[in-house]
Amino acid sequence: MTKKANKILIYGYGNPGRQDDGLGILAVDNLSCWVKKNRFYNIDFDSNYQLNIEDSLEISKYNVVIFIDSGKSIIKSYNLIKISPLKKDFYTSHKMSPESILFLSKELYGKEPETYLLLIKGYKWDINKKPTKKAIKNLYMALKHIKKFIEKIIK
Amino acid sequence: MAKKIVIEPVTRVEGHGKVTIQIDDNNNIIQSRLHIVEFRGFERFVLGRPYWEAPVLVQRLCGICPVSHHLAAAKAMDVIVGAGTGEGLTPVAEKMRRLMHYGQIFQSHSLHFFHLASPDLLFGYDALPEKRNVINIAIENKDLAVQAVLMRKFGQEVIARTAGKKIHGTGAIPGGINKNLSIKERDELLKGPNPFNADMMITWAKAAIDFFKSYYKKNKDFIDNFSKFPSNHLSLVRKDGALDLYHGVLRAVDENGKKILNDVDYQDYLEYIREEVRSWSYMKFPYLKQLGPDKGWYRVGPLARLNTVDFIPTPLAQKEFEEYKSITGKISNICLHTHWARLIETLHAAEMIRDLLNDPDLQSENLITKGTKAKRGIGLIEAPRGTLFHDYEINDNDQIIKCNLIVSTTNNNQPMNESVNFIAKSLINGKSNISESMLNAIEVGIRAYDPCLSCATHAFGEMPLEITLIDSKGNIIDKKSK
Numbered sequence: 001m002t003k004k005a006n007k008i009l010i011y012g013y014g015n016p017g018r019q020d021d022g023l024g025i026l027a028v029d030n031l032s033c034w035v036k037k038n039r040f041y042n043i044d045f046d047s048n049y050q051l052n053i054e055d056s057l058e059i060s061k062y063n064v065v066i067f068i069d070s071g072k073s074i075i076k077s078y079n080l081i082k083i084s085p086l087k088k089d090f091y092t093s094h095k096m097s098p099e100s101i102l103f104l105s106k107e108l109y110g111k112e113p114e115t116y117l118l119l120i121k122g123y124k125w126d127i128n129k130k131p132t133k134k135a136i137k138n139l140y141m142a143l144k145h146i147k148k149f150i151e152k153i154i155k
Numbered sequence: 156m157a158k159k160i161v162i163e164p165v166t167r168v169e170g171h172g173k174v175t176i177q178i179d180d181n182n183n184i185i186q187s188r189l190h191i192v193e194f195r196g197f198e199r200f201v202l203g204r205p206y207w208e209a210p211v212l213v214q215r216l217c218g219i220c221p222v223s224h225h226l227a228a229a230k231a232m233d234v235i236v237g238a239g240t241g242e243g244l245t246p247v248a249e250k251m252r253r254l255m256h257y258g259q260i261f262q263s264h265s266l267h268f269f270h271l272a273s274p275d276l277l278f279g280y281d282a283l284p285e286k287r288n289v290i291n292i293a294i295e296n297k298d299l300a301v302q303a304v305l306m307r308k309f310g311q312e313v314i315a316r317t318a319g320k321k322i323h324g325t326g327a328i329p330g331g332i333n334k335n336l337s338i339k340e341r342d343e344l345l346k347g348p349n350p351f352n353a354d355m356m357i358t359w360a361k362a363a364i365d366f367f368k369s370y371y372k373k374n375k376d377f378i379d380n381f382s383k384f385p386s387n388h389l390s391l392v393r394k395d396g397a398l399d400l401y402h403g404v405l406r407a408v409d410e411n412g413k414k415i416l417n418d419v420d421y422q423d424y425l426e427y428i429r430e431e432v433r434s435w436s437y438m439k440f441p442y443l444k445q446l447g448p449d450k451g452w453y454r455v456g457p458l459a460r461l462n463t464v465d466f467i468p469t470p471l472a473q474k475e476f477e478e479y480k481s482i483t484g485k486i487s488n489i490c491l492h493t494h495w496a497r498l499i500e501t502l503h504a505a506e507m508i509r510d511l512l513n514d515p516d517l518q519s520e521n522l523i524t525k526g527t528k529a530k531r532g533i534g535l536i537e538a539p540r541g542t543l544f545h546d547y548e549i550n551d552n553d554q555i556i557k558c559n560l561i562v563s564t565t566n567n568n569q570p571m572n573e574s575v576n577f578i579a580k581s582l583i584n585g586k587s588n589i590s591e592s593m594l595n596a597i598e599v600g601i602r603a604y605d606p607c608l609s610c611a612t613h614a615f616g617e618m619p620l621e622i623t624l625i626d627s628k629g630n631i632i633d634k635k636s637k
Contacts, residue, residue: 016322017215025322048321049221053270053289053300054308087290100290107293108301127200127215 006153009062009113011055012047014070020122020135023070027120030143031150040154051096056104060111064153066146067098067115070122070135078120078142080149085112118146174597176579184584187576188436189568189601198558206235206532206549207329213545214323219607222259222314223538223563225327226252226401227545230534232329235549237526240422240533241402247519248331253401254511255317255326256536260400261356261504262310263539264457264497267605268363269303272494276370280599281592299366302359309344309356313508316340331523338518345512353509357471360502364475367498382490382574382600385410387443387452388459389566391537392418396465398472398503400537406463407443407453412486416443421535424544430561438568441561452569455541456604457496462486469510472503490574493603538563540605564606574600 010031016022025047032045046058051067059065067083085106086099096104098117106112120142122135131139177185197216201209210229214221229252234240244252274287277296293300311321318324319334326332345353371378389407393399405424407416416427430439431448442451453459461480467473476499483492511517534545541563548557564571578600582593 015215017212049219052266052307054304054311057304057308087294103290104293104300104304107290108297108304127197 006042006063007061008043008064008066008150008153009059010043010045010066010068010150011051011059012045012068013050015049017127019124019126019129020070020131021125023120023122023131023135023139024068026131026139027068027118027143027146030139031146034147040150042154043150051098051101053096053101053104055096055101056108059101059113059115060105060109062113065102065113065115066118066150068118068120068142068146069098071119072122074119074121076121077138078118078145080116080118080142080145083115083117116149118142174575174601176575176583176597178583182583182585184576184579187572187579189572189575197560201547201555201558203554203556205553206232206547206555207553209547209555210327210329211323211325220259220263220538220540221322222255222318222324223536223543224545225318225324226256227534227536227538227543228547229327229329230402230536231532231545231547233524233534234422234532235529235547236329237528238330238524239526240420243526244331244524245519245521246516247335248522248524249401250511250514250516251317251332251335252327254336254508254517255314255324256401257504257507257511258310258313258317260310260539261313261360261501261508262307263605264501264504265303265306265310265360265363267539268367268494268498268501269299269306271602271605273299275595275599275602276367276494280595281590284591284595287595302362305350306356306359309351309353313344316344328523330525333522335519335522336512336517341512341517345509353505353512357502357505357509360498360505361471361475364495364498364502367495368478371495378491379489381596382577382603383488384573384577385488386454386570386573387415387446388462388486389416389443389453389455390460390463390542391421391535392464393468394418397468398460398464398466398500399468400460400500400504402536405535405542408463408486410486410488412462415446421544422533424533424535424546428561430565436568438565439561440568441566442569453566454570455563455566456493456539457500458487458490458493459541460537461496461499467499467503469503469506471506472499475499475502490577490600490603497605540564540607541566562607564604567604567606571601571604571606574603 010028012024012028014021014024016025028045028047035043083099083102085103087103098115102115121138123132174189176187179185201212204212209232210225213224213228216224230241238244270289274289274292277292278286315321316336318326326334349355387407387409391399391403392406393403404418405416405421406414406418409415419427427444428441429444430441432439440448440452442448443453461476467476479495479499531548536543543563544561546559547555550556575597578597582596
């Protein structure tokens, strides 16, 4: 049971129909079962294809936010970093970065939750195929780490 | 020595493309083209799958307009299960789908205007790139940004309650829907605490039109002359000529508003529409068969729709439509009027959402229609960006054996190329220096169509804007990136 009054949002994003792009969504599915099984409270989940402006309102309601995404460019199997609001340039509207979402939350709603990004290494983004075995292995390593991290936050 | 200017990728459009502008020794434009540099073979990946999976599978194409693909595929599958060609569903099934669709239109149009178009309008297309984005809208016009967030969120919530979930929704199934709308769900949208309710969305949608009209008064010359060229226009219209974004007959008008495709059944679309392949782009070029590829290309989307329809069946949007028409005349061939048309449709979508939420049919239980099975089904819908075609054939084992998709942006391929050419000629022709604002003007022209150039997911990574000058022999003579 959550001992601290931290309200936590875990937000996975990506397209589960696009192979390793869906790692963030798979992580949310796994974590929501784990949270339910362990009867942790004050932990909510959300997921979408990509982040967009309305997510700034959503994250403004929480003390702690953990975004989960997949990425090709990271070297390690996964990477968990604390992020800061960033008035960042971006070139497409397919996505907004977690840092930009945090910036909007601070600018529009005066809220700056403690925010982390868990990036899990993926390899292929083909349509209509299952995630790669290597990516699944990375996912389970990342899940093991983030579960310990969440337990630390709530205890 | 001829030179070629390459803009890659085009920024703030859905996906990415590349623009090349070829210039002669006197800096006069020889040729301008919008190239689509990705090929995804969308049609192939559904082959061999059972037909009933299609409405969910096709959402894998795109994280930007999954609802449009979901509904177009469902409409095609309605035909295959014998539930009619758009008019055979039960009232609750048709109205739930309409609610889902108008939620999609509302959130997509809101996102486009506030997130993508308004930075160009508020800060000017010659402003620095780091200024022209929604972050600076939030800093300098907080109220507008808060409205944009809530309008987008409202549309998303309508989708979540009708499609069942945000990702890979399952609301529409062959022959109907798999859920109705509970009273609780209805009231959350209809009577939510201010500002999160349908009435406030109508108020804000109206305010967005007022914002544009005020801008237009001050910048009429810019808007009216930025990019204009004659074209045909195509969309679905309701049988009585009303704007209907979910279902109707196919109508096309020419540059003067004369009907050239007179309310035909879209199940026969191949009798009227063809697609041409050109060597320099992966995206095909559709055209009206009767006029041929040179004269038969057409625009789709908000501008085209307000050119084809006779009226809008909701009162506030109709009033705005009348005012719009009093200024544009019978037909508009002006590219930036698309923003105005898109906002009128946003208001219409908000009114439709309110009216549908008030309809007790949404709580009915009769969700599915079945009939005599067919081997082929075609589903069309007016997606936010324009007419979307889904065409499937199945075999005796219920597997999909043929699929043809003409997505909205493909329909707008030639018009986008025409816009690029018009702007390049008016702003760059004869100039010895190519400024960043000139290049961005071309992107502004393309963005007006709100194109979804590829269905690339976010994980493909950041793409820096790169401009390359290439001479006639293919040598790079200059390169800029930001």
